[in-house]
Amino acid sequence: MVNYGGDEVSALVIDxxxxxxxxxxxxxxxxxxxxxxxxxxxxESPDGDTSMPDATxxxxxxxRQYSKMYxxxxxxxxxxxxxxxxxxxxxxxxxxxxxxxxxxxxxxxDVMRCNPSEHxxxxxxxxxxxxxxxxxxxxxxxxxxxxxxxxxxxTGVLNAFAAGKGSALVIDxxQSIAxxxxxxxxxxxxxxxxxxxxxKLVHAHARHVLANPTPQRRGIDLYPxxxxxxxxxxxLNAPPRFTLREDRVKGTTDSWRSWYxxxxxxxxIQSVAGVLEQGWNDQAAASRPPRQYEFPTGYNCWFTxxxxxxxxxxxxxxxxxxxxxxxxxxxxxxxxxxxxxSCDPELRQVLVGNVVLTGGGSLFAxxxxxxxxxxxxxFPHVKIHSPGNPIERRYGGWLGGSVLASLGTFHQLWIxxxxxxxxxxxxVGQRCK
Amino acid sequence: xAFRDSTVIIIETGRTxxxxxxxxxxxxxxxxxEVSARVGLRKNAFANGADANKSSKAEDPLASTSRASSLPQxxxxxxxxxxxxxxxxLDEALAADPEIAISWPFADGDVRDWVxxxxxxxxxxxxxxxxxxxxNESPVLLAVSPGLSRETHERICxxxxxxxxxxxxxxxxxPVGQIxxxxxxxxxxxxxxxxxxxxxxxxxxxxxxxxxxxxSIGTRDCVNYLAHLLxxxxxxxxxxxxxxxxLDADAVxxxxxxxxxxxxxxxxxxxxxxxETAVTEDDGVTDIAAVMVAGKERALIESxxxxxxxxxxxxxxxxxxxxxxxxxxxTIQFKSLSLTLGKERHRFCExxxxxxxxxGITLNVxxxxxxxAEMSLSLQDAVGHSVSQTDVxxxxxxxxxxxxxxxxxxxxxxIGVALQSRVAPFIVTPDLQTDVQARxxxxxxxPEYFPEYRDTGNGFAGFLGASxxxxxxxxxxxxxxxxSKADYTGKGPRSVIEMAPALL
Numbered sequence: 025m026v027n028y029g030g031d032e033v034s035a036l037v038i039d040x041x042x043x044x045x046x047x048x049x050x051x052x053x054x055x056x057x058x059x060x061x062x063x064x065x066x067x068e069s070p071d072g073d074t075s076m077p078d079a080t081x082x083x084x085x086x087x088r089q090y091s092k093m094y095x096x097x098x099x100x101x102x103x104x105x106x107x108x109x110x111x112x113x114x115x116x117x118x119x120x121x122x123x124x125x126x127x128x129x130x131x132x133x134d135v136m137r138c139n140p141s142e143h144x145x146x147x148x149x150x151x152x153x154x155x156x157x158x159x160x161x162x163x164x165x166x167x168x169x170x171x172x173x174x175x176x177x178x179t180g181v182l183n184a185f186a187a188g189k190g191s192a193l194v195i196d197x198x199q200s201i202a203x204x205x206x207x208x209x210x211x212x213x214x215x216x217x218x219x220x221x222x223x224k225l226v227h228a229h230a231r232h233v234l235a236n237p238t239p240q241r242r243g244i245d246l247y248p249x250x251x252x253x254x255x256x257x258x259x260l261n262a263p264p265r266f267t268l269r270e271d272r273v274k275g276t277t278d279s280w281r282s283w284y285x286x287x288x289x290x291x292x293i294q295s296v297a298g299v300l301e302q303g304w305n306d307q308a309a310a311s312r313p314p315r316q317y318e319f320p321t322g323y324n325c326w327f328t329x330x331x332x333x334x335x336x337x338x339x340x341x342x343x344x345x346x347x348x349x350x351x352x353x354x355x356x357x358x359x360x361x362x363x364x365x366s367c368d369p370e371l372r373q374v375l376v377g378n379v380v381l382t383g384g385g386s387l388f389a390x391x392x393x394x395x396x397x398x399x400x401x402x403f404p405h406v407k408i409h410s411p412g413n414p415i416e417r418r419y420g421g422w423l424g425g426s427v428l429a430s431l432g433t434f435h436q437l438w439i440x441x442x443x444x445x446x447x448x449x450x451x452v453g454q455r456c457k
Numbered sequence: 458x459a460f461r462d463s464t465v466i467i468i469e470t471g472r473t474x475x476x477x478x479x480x481x482x483x484x485x486x487x488x489x490x491e492v493s494a495r496v497g498l499r500k501n502a503f504a505n506g507a508d509a510n511k512s513s514k515a516e517d518p519l520a521s522t523s524r525a526s527s528l529p530q531x532x533x534x535x536x537x538x539x540x541x542x543x544x545x546x547l548d549e550a551l552a553a554d555p556e557i558a559i560s561w562p563f564a565d566g567d568v569r570d571w572v573x574x575x576x577x578x579x580x581x582x583x584x585x586x587x588x589x590x591x592x593n594e595s596p597v598l599l600a601v602s603p604g605l606s607r608e609t610h611e612r613i614c615x616x617x618x619x620x621x622x623x624x625x626x627x628x629x630x631x632p633v634g635q636i637x638x639x640x641x642x643x644x645x646x647x648x649x650x651x652x653x654x655x656x657x658x659x660x661x662x663x664x665x666x667x668x669x670x671x672x673s674i675g676t677r678d679c680v681n682y683l684a685h686l687l688x689x690x691x692x693x694x695x696x697x698x699x700x701x702x703x704l705d706a707d708a709v710x711x712x713x714x715x716x717x718x719x720x721x722x723x724x725x726x727x728x729x730x731x732x733e734t735a736v737t738e739d740d741g742v743t744d745i746a747a748v749m750v751a752g753k754e755r756a757l758i759e760s761x762x763x764x765x766x767x768x769x770x771x772x773x774x775x776x777x778x779x780x781x782x783x784x785x786x787x788t789i790q791f792k793s794l795s796l797t798l799g800k801e802r803h804r805f806c807e808x809x810x811x812x813x814x815x816x817g818i819t820l821n822v823x824x825x826x827x828x829x830a831e832m833s834l835s836l837q838d839a840v841g842h843s844v845s846q847t848d849v850x851x852x853x854x855x856x857x858x859x860x861x862x863x864x865x866x867x868x869x870x871x872i873g874v875a876l877q878s879r880v881a882p883f884i885v886t887p888d889l890q891t892d893v894q895a896r897x898x899x900x901x902x903x904p905e906y907f908p909e910y911r912d913t914g915n916g917f918a919g920f921l922g923a924s925x926x927x928x929x930x931x932x933x934x935x936x937x938x939x940x941s942k943a944d945y946t947g948k949g950p951r952s953v954i955e956m957a958p959a960l961l
């Protein structure tokens with residue numbers, strides 16, 4: 025592991041995404057705390073709680089509509105009677121600051137065991153963040169966490185920094201949003217910023233593939249492990265033999281169930297799904313080896329061509345789908361060409377030569393090669409920077425923040441507590457471009 | 458700069474026990490020092506002792522979080538290192554004067570009180586290992602609980618250089634050492650402690666920090682549970698609490714707990730796998746492989762020897778011996794009493810796998826039974842959950858190294874195998890054609906080629922791993938993996954963050 029250099033202020037970096045909140049020390053090469061952004065809560069006061077690995081799970085009282093919040097690795101993912109699961113982010117932007125604050129506090133105080141009032145904190149924001157949102161964030165940092173200094177930086181720029189580039193076309197595939205951000209000399213080219221909810225569509229497609237029966241197999245039950253008390257090994261494609269934990273099924277909420285099913289789908293995608301490198305071709309898809317997968321119920325079967333159809337949704341929408349839904353999110357090629365079209369022609373070649381591929385969604389098997397093939401049709405010199413290390417790919421925004429905050433030259437950019445007290449909210453917009 | 462192997466000190470700081478040893482040998486030795494990680498403060502040491510205890514407890518920020526241990530923490534803000542009693546001094550003082558305030562500074566898996574921590578380390582270094590502060594040539598490798606903050610690491614480093622004058626210093630996080638001791642780089646370490654069990658998945662030598670967990674179940678619960686079961690044993694009850702001189706409820710429980718402690722520490726407990734209610738002893742055919750796997754070889758050899766001995770005895774005695782064997786009875790000497798226990802002793806580990814058994818057990822007047830709200834996950838659920846927090850493609854490697862350690866594994870063999878049989882729901886069928894999903898769980902143990910560790914099960918894994926790391930660290934002439942005195946003088950406590958590779 026590498027330490028990027030001495031930094032005397034020991035700043036912290038917090039990166040809030042739809043799937044997880046990442047926090048760590050500036051200068052490190054991976055975040056110390058990674059917790060899910062989704063959290064569980066229960067409306068009424070609990071009485072029959074059975075499962076609590078207590079160490080990493082703070083249950084905090086909250087005066088609002090719910091009495092208890094369950095955060096962290098053992099928050100939403102542990103079954104609790106009547107627990108709902110929700111996410112404070114929408115389209116990558118923080119909608120509900122109260123739980124977001126609690127999540128950040130959990131990451132810093134409980135997981136990293138740090139006192140936020142002793143460290144300058146750098147927070148990341150998506151390029152489409154609103155001025156009101158970033159001012160609210162600054163307010164939380166200074167007023168609630170009492171940080172000595174604060175800065176908010178753009179994930180597009182940070183991802184370019186993480187790749188060691190000042191100018192780049194950053195393609196970030198998150199859990200809910202896919203975005204294309206042109207970064208030139210460390211600044212976002214606003215007019216070229218485009219994003220869509222493409223990952224959600226891909227996910228919905230994958231879920232559709234699994235849940236619906238095909239001529240070869242039945243529709244698949246996506247029961248999570250925690251609702252299953254035991255399972256028997258079964259033959260290929262045979263109906264699963266498993267016992268549900270009846271004591272739990274009754275108290276399971278729909279939001280927990282759908283959150284967990286999304287997790288099951290996500291794991292299936294990571295294990296089995298892929299995308300063809302050279303564009304869709306029935307023969308090519310058929311010639312690929314099939315993959316076997318077993319679900320928590322014990323049901324197992326082979327996935328053949330359909331596993332490539334999932335990734336194809338990133339690049340092409342089938343004509344039937346386009347006809348029935350006029351508001352489909354734009355595909356990757358459409359997003360990229362729209363972004364490049366709004367840039368000056370002489371910049372386009374520079375950007376295409378410095379594509380940075382990042383975000384957990386880009387770990388889709390074959391995605392980088394396919395993107396290369398798609399871009400190669402329109403531009404002669406395409407170069408895609410896509411780190412092989414999944415940590416660098418997933419936490420690119422955090423890593424860029426870690427690099428930036430540990431630079432000696434960055435110190436003059438921090439907004440100090442004195443400046444905040446003196447100038448108020450206006451300073452955030454002036455300092456953080 | 459390299460150090461002579463004989464001067465190297467290894468200290469393992471666990472939640473409730475500190476182990477240490479001096480010198481690295483060709484055959485790595487077991488720890489020579491083992492003290493409870495607790496300190497005592499005489500009540501009369503400070504005039505306003507009782508009041509101050511309360512206030513300092515309220516100040517302790519960790520006491521309010523859920524990470525907090527239930528072991529007592531009594532500090533005094535004016536207490537100095539020399540005021541605290543540690544190790545044998547504390548034991549002697551306790552015997553004379555039960556009014557001593559006990560604290561467990563490491564019980565949270567963090568450092569609750571720096572003065573108390575320093576008192577324990579100082580006792581180990583200078584009293585037990587006979588080092589001298591003015592001329593300390595020993596480098597120290599300290600194994601600590603994982604996930605401490607940078608500030609904590611720096612402060613530990615500062616104490617060792619500035620208070621103990623060590624010649625070199627490095628920190629290792631315990632689970633990493635434990636998995637090294639099992640000769641593996643990936644796996645999940647299950648460290649069963651006194652009141653908590655820590656679960657740490659490790660992938661390619663690095664802890665998967667976000668997947669670490671601990672569950673509030675430990676040896677203490679097993680002891681309480683078996684003590685509770687023994688209440689049904691008439692012969693034991695009448696022996697310790699005769700009808701003519703009955704003990705009060707508290708005394709009965711503490712006596713029973715002492716008996717149970719003796720039983721499991723003498724290795725009389727076996728762990729049934731999933732599906733078995735109690736171990737069935739097969740007399741005719743001896744399946745050596747199965748016995749080896751279950752780690753029961755010694756018990757078997759002993760029973761074999763017993764059989765040979767009884768062959769000479771008279772037929773009547775043989776008959777009696779066979780009866781005893783069928784009932785699986787053992788007789789232990791407890792103080793002046795001779796107690797006979799049956800199969801119930803093998804139920805010792807049951808609470809680990811089913812904490813609901815503890816529900817409603819009234820232990821004694823002081824501790825109320827665990828309410829439903831503070832029930833923990835069972836070991837298999839907690840381990841399965843921890844592993845499912847890691848990346849999809851890491852899991853098969855992590856399941857390939859299930860390693861159960863902790864004091865209990867020194868005496869009770871086969872917990873790993875018992876756990877293996879219970880995590881089956883998290884594993885896919887072994888004949889599935891997949892290169893991603895985990896198909897098998899392998900149980901790791903400390904390898905046979907550490908002869909000094911053969912009789913200690915996996916109990917000393919943390920210390921063994923720390924010794925291995927110390928050997929590599931302090932023999933490295935480059936000196937890049939530990940903080941030397943020169944580094945410390947140049948850079949201060951921060952140097953430990955840069956020089957201990959495991960911390961980054």
